[in-house]
Amino acid sequence: MTIITNIGELCGIVPRGVLRKEGAGMDELVTLKDAFLTVADGRIEDFGHMKDCPSPADGDEVMDACGGMVLPAFCDSHTHICYAGSREQEFIDKINGLSYEEIAARGGGILNSADLLHSTSEDDLYLQTMARVNEMTAKGTGAIEIKSGYGLSVEDELKMLRVIRRVKEDSPATIKSTFLGAHAVGRAYSGRQEEYVDLVCKEMVPAVGEAKLADFIDVFCDEGFFTPSQTERIIIAGQEYGLRAKIHANELAVSGGVQVAAANGALSADHLERTTPAEIEALRGTVTMPTMLPGSSFFLGLPYGRAKDFIDSGLGIALASDYNPGSSPSGDMRFVMAMGCIKMRLTPERAFNACTLNSAYAMGVSDILGSITKGKKANLIITDPLPSLAYIPYCYQSPFIRKVLLPE
Numbered sequence: 496m497t498i499i500t501n502i503g504e505l506c507g508i509v510p511r512g513v514l515r516k517e518g519a520g521m522d523e524l525v526t527l528k529d530a531f532l533t534v535a536d537g538r539i540e541d542f543g544h545m546k547d548c549p550s551p552a553d554g555d556e557v558m559d560a561c562g563g564m565v566l567p568a569f570c571d572s573h574t575h576i577c578y579a580g581s582r583e584q585e586f587i588d589k590i591n592g593l594s595y596e597e598i599a600a601r602g603g604g605i606l607n608s609a610d611l612l613h614s615t616s617e618d619d620l621y622l623q624t625m626a627r628v629n630e631m632t633a634k635g636t637g638a639i640e641i642k643s644g645y646g647l648s649v650e651d652e653l654k655m656l657r658v659i660r661r662v663k664e665d666s667p668a669t670i671k672s673t674f675l676g677a678h679a680v681g682r683a684y685s686g687r688q689e690e691y692v693d694l695v696c697k698e699m700v701p702a703v704g705e706a707k708l709a710d711f712i713d714v715f716c717d718e719g720f721f722t723p724s725q726t727e728r729i730i731i732a733g734q735e736y737g738l739r740a741k742i743h744a745n746e747l748a749v750s751g752g753v754q755v756a757a758a759n760g761a762l763s764a765d766h767l768e769r770t771t772p773a774e775i776e777a778l779r780g781t782v783t784m785p786t787m788l789p790g791s792s793f794f795l796g797l798p799y800g801r802a803k804d805f806i807d808s809g810l811g812i813a814l815a816s817d818y819n820p821g822s823s824p825s826g827d828m829r830f831v832m833a834m835g836c837i838k839m840r841l842t843p844e845r846a847f848n849a850c851t852l853n854s855a856y857a858m859g860v861s862d863i864l865g866s867i868t869k870g871k872k873a874n875l876i877i878t879d880p881l882p883s884l885a886y887i888p889y890c891y892q893s894p895f896i897r898k899v900l901l902p903e
């Protein structure tokens with residue numbers, strides 16, 4: 496057993512069985528000052544006031560938090576970190592005035608990453624992906640969803656998903672994998688979008704499903720990418736293999752993707768930079784977690800999601816990094832939390848819930864992660880002593896994370 500002693504403040508205590516926070520629930524943040532927490536077999540066994548802390552038995556490890564905070568590690572429910580190389584030339588193109596859509600229309604963007612990935616060996620891709628995972632865990636992330644979508648051919652999509660499976664086996668972080676064959680139309684199918692959708696539904700999905708290489712299925716449902724009806728067809732093909740949907744929607748335009756996600760029981764609808772009251776209405780009362788990605792708003796100069804409108808309508812929201820080479824080259828969840836507060840006017844409590852329990856829900860792991868709850872996996876952050884939770888997004892660059900605990 497590990498006993499963490501002298502915790503200044505234990506943050507994010509949630510009763511067992513609460514899988515997400517919505518509406519006024521987003522404001523709830525239960526903490527305990529001057530606390531201890533015990534970990535056995537990688538799970539949170541107990542916690543309470545320091546005065547009730549058990550004495551260590553032989554073989555127990557004592558970890559003195561020295562007055563620091565203990566928080567659940569961040570969950571990042573939307574990333575594209577399995578990619579090869581980088582795309583800083585497009586970063587310069589954007590500085591010089593080109594938009595994300597213009598770069599994509601010229602054959603750059605996602606297709607550029609697909610070319611790089613095609614010419615990179617599986618081992619090299621694994622090393623590049625693992626380096627990003629290690630970078631993220633060092634910054635406090637304990638669970639990561641990773642998408643395919645830079646393969647865009649049967650072989651290369653499978654190559655990506657095999658790499659993600661290796662990462663799953665080797666990293667102490669909890670990893671979920673998402674098949675995103677419909678991220679863009681592969682170069683070989685240029686001008687033949689419907690045929691590419693056929694390839695996704697009839698060849699890629701069965702190959703991925705039979706090899707059990709993915710937990711979820713995603714489609715980039717947006718202007719210039721895939722339509723709502725193509726999205727629905729792909730989701731339904733995935734359902735045959737038990738792949739739950741997580742949909743990219745409304746990044747570049749009001750795409751109709753949110754409605755498709757909500758109507759098909761998707762786990763999450765992600766991006767939502769462009770959202771009207773109709774999308775909020777479509778999501779109310781559904782199982783779908785609205786997920787916002789302020790990193791891509793920041794990097795591409797897009798509007799930020801209307802998080803407050805969602806919460807005022809009784810919905811929850813999750814925040815994730817979208818870490819990818821084209822629209823968000825950062826997996827720093829503390830920066831995501833800070834942008835949630837600064838740019839989306841979320842209170843620190845709301846931003847914290849969005850980056851922990853709700854982002855765990857959006858990747859299907861909130862029964863085992865995302866809060867301080869007995870029995871949950873002890874993926875934890877220990878910080879230096881901090882004056883309050885608000886200090887985390889306020890001083891978003893100070894190196895106050897002292898330890899990230901990710902039991903095997």
Ligand code: NIG
Pocket residue numbers: 575604605608715743746791817819820821822823
């Ligand atoms: O979430 N929107 C689609 N996919 C990514 C960008 C991928 C890329 O440009 O490489 C995103 O922003």
Ligand code: FE
Pocket residue numbers: 573574575743817819
């Ligand atoms: Fe994305």
